[in-house]
Amino acid sequence: MFESILFYTLAAFILGFGVLVVTARNTVHCVVFLVANFLCVAMIYVMLGAEFLAIIQVLVYAGGIVVLYLFVVMLVNLKRGPDAAPDRRRQSRVGFVLAAVMLAEISAILVYSAARPASAVAAAAATPLQTVGNTEVVGMLLYTDYLIPFEVASMLLLVAMIGAILLAKKEI
Amino acid sequence: MFDTNELVINMGPQHPSTHGVLRVILRLDGERVIGSDVVIGYLHRGVEKLCEHRDWAQIVLITDRMDYVAAASNNLGYVETVEKLMSIEVPRRARYIRTILAELQRIASHCLWLGTHAMDIGAMTVFLYAFRERELVLDLFEEYCGARLTYNAMRVGGLPLDIPPGWDRKVRDFCDILGPKVDEYEQLLTHNRIWLERTRGVGVIPGEDAVAIGLSGPPLRGSGIPRDVRKDEPYAAYAEFDFDIPIGAAGDTYDRYLVRIEEFRQSVRIIRQALDGLPEGPILGKVPRLIKPPAGETYHAIEAPKGELGYFIASDGKSNTPYRFRVRPPSFCNLQALSRLIKGHLVADVVALIGSLDIVLGEVDR
């Protein structure tokens, strides 16, 4: 019961903030809504038992990446606001088509899930329930089975860092 | 920082660190200053024109209002110029007391500079420490002439009144107090790493450029030019005293700071010598009842706390007001360097540099 209320509230917030991100006129408002959206998503992660992921979401996404967005928005907003000129070739109609597709998809999932009880999927769970803390498990996986992807990710970040410096510097 | 746009920022005339109503229009690239316009005149009261409509004795009072943190020095410059114009011999005792007053004034002015300069860089405690000592100087002035800021303390030909009994003793006590206090300021700042980082290499101006711009006083001496009117063209009783002219090497903010700190000590030295040799005698020379200098013009400069304070006065010999009255205020001339100094530095350095030039807008705008 409590879980349901929490989920529906959070889902409403996530989707509401998502709509605002996509529709807001002012870019800074978009960023603020994005942060709110991310925080709600972090709570969803907590509900799903992924505390570490939730913290990473807040720390890296909301606290790091979006600060970067805000930084850039403030830098480029100095002279003039976001373009208010009317659309020329934007496919805003595509958006509505997509919305319709999404509606269809959701209703399909709902119909499908109603036809097939959830317990069938739950029974398919193979591995036993974790008893130790979530952080330890994730850490263990990251540094053993997924060590190579982990290193690749760190290389990717390094490359991205160098690339960003090169792009942002006026002359090298 | 990225340099997407140029940001024009209007620093002042209402800004905590522009020392009054200085306005600096900064063009920023990120936080780096790429250009600036220094706008003055917000405190213009027409002092020079005003003086041309007052008789010679009343002008002393107006000079108080120029560099209002160093009123006695302004008085001294004016009365000496008129004395030069009229060839009046000033009694030796009066010259000694004038020297003491001028040096006390230098200490008070430097205290104010040190406090505000340190405050601009963020060291808030030094501000109150320096004001504590300035308060003592003001007390001395109050006892001498009754005023704490605008003293009106000198007259053409000498002084309006002799020192009150026991005053010299108090000045001596103050000199004993000040020495350790200056050491205390130095403990807080001189070897402080943050202070060094904030001042070293900031706003460097080489000696010949400083001369070319027309700097004077501590900013000039900080650049290594040993020019001091007290030594080069002695006035009052300076010729009779033994003191050093501190000079800097690099010409940066730190050197200007060190020069002024050393001037505290030299001022104490001068005051002590003056008190030791204070002669007896009259305090007012032979001055006609109505001061009316003969026709002619003259320029006379003194070393005010902020630099060379010069008066150019022309008299037509007929009216009892100056025909032309012109001041060379040290702050005004030193301020010329600001635009050049802050170019290429950060916003934080702008306030440090305004502080290191030690300007008083009352004097800049007159």
Add this chain to the structure above:
Amino acid sequence: MTPITPYHYLVLSAALFMLGVIGVMTRRNIIIIFMSIELMLNAVNINLAAFSQQLHNAVGQVFAIFVVAVAAAEAAIGLGIILAFYRNKETLNIDEMNILRW
């Protein structure tokens, strides 16, 4: 009220993903387009976390962390490009980003 099943999370994730897609398709401000992409990545992460819980397997979360890392890299590079572009053309309009070199 029915208990919350993975389907619920999937629907939420799909809806969020579609919102991101709509944002990418309809907006012209490139920064907002980037933010819409972040929304889509989040939708994916919700999916991964939901399956991770469903299957009692933390691998999903590990992948979600990789997604976050990639998103960080993407944001850094993407915003760098945006700044470089803005410096040259003084616009954020994606319709005007139609040349590959200058």
Add this chain to the structure above:
Amino acid sequence: MVDIYVVPILKIVVLLSAVLLAVTYLTLLERKVIAWVQVRLGPMRVGPQGVLQPIADAVKLLLKEDITPSRADKWVFTLAPIVSMVPALIAFAVIPFGATVSMFGHPVSLYIADVNVGLLYIVSVTSIGVYGIILAGYSSNSKFPLLAGLRASAQLISYEIAVTMMLVSLVVVAGTLSMVGIVNAQLSQGVWYVFLQPVAFVILFIGGLAETNRAPFDLPEAEQELTGGFHTEYSGMRFALFFLAEYANMIVVSAVATTLFLGGWLRPFPNVHVLSFLGFVPGWIWFLLKTFVFIYVFIWIRATLPRYRYDQLMRLGWKVLIPLGIANLVVTAILKVLL
């Protein structure tokens, strides 16, 4: 039911009111301490020795006109102070003020929650706080706050990395991310981590100064340069929120440093039995004492040091603290494996 809902809610209420009271009086403490450093008396008029000054200030700020600049982004302008205040308060959720004590016959733990990612929780929550400054800088539609916002975001990025690095090396030593777990680890290892991780301690303290925007790193609000920085355009209660958030953050950083490095609620030298008579002082008093020492040092530093410049601060962060942090982490990890 009582244990799940009532007790935590009671704890939250008590803690929040205590924190808000402490924050209010911290303003008085700061004014008094700085006044004493500067041979002044500080506030003396309101109440004996000025003890009622915070209340007078609060009343004044509440009654003042709350000005919103006409060209400001009103919505964000209102949001910003709230955003900076809330993270500072919710960070207290995982700070353990003491061990479990017995109250009315029930064992009561002196913390609201002991989550197993407590340390990361604090780091992430405090990283949200910077939005308040950035948004305030943007929404004021004024140039000085804008510069302050840019400074704040750059400063955050340079310091958070070093601080997080320090926390990681601490976690390597403690073997847990839970705040309670870290204190218990110090108890079982019999040593405060300040002795095991002195480098980490110093860097965390410097980083803490920078993250709370305290002198000498108070660049985003540098009064002499940016005329008050991000809160230039704020007045009344919204300004007060920024002000309180700064002090709340100070308490958070002090409390975290106490928990991580000074053994939280443990008495000094928990492994020396000769000193066990110190155990008669309750743990939470030790905790508050240690936290107070940190806060005092914060204020003391503000009264003493000049302010760093923006580029010097970045240099310190990137070229000194982060390499030091990485080196410390590597050395700690190697020692951990070897020993």
